[in-house]
Amino acid sequence: MSNQSKQALGDREFSFTESNFKKICKWVFDYAGIELNEGKKELVYSRLARRIRHLQLNSFDEYCGLLKSGDDEEFVNFINAITTNLTSFFRESHHFDYLADSVVPNLCQRQNKINVWSAGCSTGEEPYSIAMTLLENILPGKSASILATDLDSNVVAKASSGIYPANRIDGIPQHKVKKWFKKGRRKQEGYVKVSPDLRKIIEFNQLNLMNSWPMTEKFDIIFCRNVVIYFSKETQKVLFDRYAELLVDGGHLFIGHSENIFKVSDRFDRIGPNSVYHKIK
Ligand SMILES: C[S@@+](CC[C@H](N)C(=O)[O-])C[C@H]1O[C@@H](n2cnc3c(N)ncnc32)[C@H](O)[C@@H]1O
Structure with missing residues (x-):
């Protein structure tokens, strides 16, 4: 049987x-x-x-x-x-529209560099989507860097390779595909590789959110989407407090559409579209 x-x-x-x-x-x-x-x-x-x-x-x-x-x-x-690693490029696409239309232009008025953390980045589709959005929208002369971390060492290794089955990018508009991906040939047929320009602004690391964090520099933006849904409310509260400590004043926090910060943390206020917050204290 x-x-x-x-x-x-x-x-x-x-x-x-x-x-x-x-x-x-x-x-x-x-x-x-x-x-x-x-x-x-x-x-x-x-x-x-x-x-x-x-x-x-x-x-x-x-x-x-x-x-x-x-x-x-x-x-x-x-x-x-x-761990559950479900993810996709430009998942919850309104987050990337808001990043492009509002957050990045505002930050570019005030500073030369944008610092982002993708916490719980899984196989990398999220940080690469952030990287495309940043590089397409920052002003000339400005720069961006992304820290992308996950608990699961296998997904971090995949993310770091920047290689995906070609059907993973099916939903991405052609002009972006042309600009940011290279199709594999021969042994790599059926796969695509992200452009080195995206790869070089991202640092991938294995990191357990429950442990101490080695980062000292503050972030302008933290993406932690579809991660806290697996945690208890008490764990979420501690985590949101720690995010508030690591964000600059007014810094943005993006969470998943089924996650909610109200009654969990009073350090953030909703801003812009669904599930985007900014630090208030
Ligand atoms: C469903 S995926 C979300 C991926 C991406 N953020 C998105 O929204 O598409 C959740 C990720 O959180 C990671 N994760 C779960 N617990 C974690 C922890 N304690 N520390 C760091 N990452 C964790 C999992 O390994 C998984 O890759």
């Missing part, structure tokens, strides 16, 4: 107890701030079953034992397997 049909029958390939699930939830929460509830049980099973198969173990008991034994390498794979 195939693995799929076994699961459909509720007959799992690997035994997965309530106690295994509880331990996994605790480790993920303690390390990454990500809250997993009962509704995420099947997702956890299927993502970690791949690791168990790969390691040729026999059960979640064995897998939890391995994690508990302090196997650092597997702990990284474990966290990478749990």
Whole structure:
């Protein structure tokens, strides 16, 4: 019987107890701030079953034992397997319109350099979309730099390579595609690579938002979209406070459309389109 049909029958390939699930939830929460509830049980099973198969173990008991034994390498794979990395170029496109039409022109009047952080950048589509928007809209003689970070080391490596399956850029207007992407040939057929001009203004790093942050320079803009949705309200409050500390006065915070700052943090006010805020204190 195939693995799929076994699961459909509720007959799992690997035994997965309530106690295994509880331990996994605790480790993920303690390390990454990500809250997993009962509704995420099947997702956890299927993502970690791949690791168990790969390691040729026999059960979640064995897998939890391995994690508990302090196997650092597997702990990284474990966290990478749990994170949800869904993203796309120009996701929530109104954010990039607002950046182009309002935020960048205003900043260019006041300063020579624009400093942006894409926190939870996944495979890089977000910071590259920010980079295209900045470079297309900053005034001559001005510059921009983007720090792009994520907890998941696999996605950071992908983002840093700047190489994507060609269908990832299907929705991008042709004039942008021509300007910012190069189509792969021969072995790279079916892939595109971002232009070095975009790549060189972005620094990619692995960073857990739950840990201390090494950055000292303040940011004009922080994008943290579709990340805090996985965190508890208490964790969100602490995180928004830390973002306020790292933003210049009046600095902008972009969050995801299903995320909400009201009743969580009083450090920001809504400005512009949905889910764009600026720091008020
Ligand atoms: C759904 S993706 C969002 C990607 C992008 N910001 C967007 O909106 O398209 C969420 C990302 O948050 C990252 N993430 C989750 N917990 C994190 C943490 N504690 N520290 C840093 N990144 C985290 C995940 O690895 C994942 O890549």
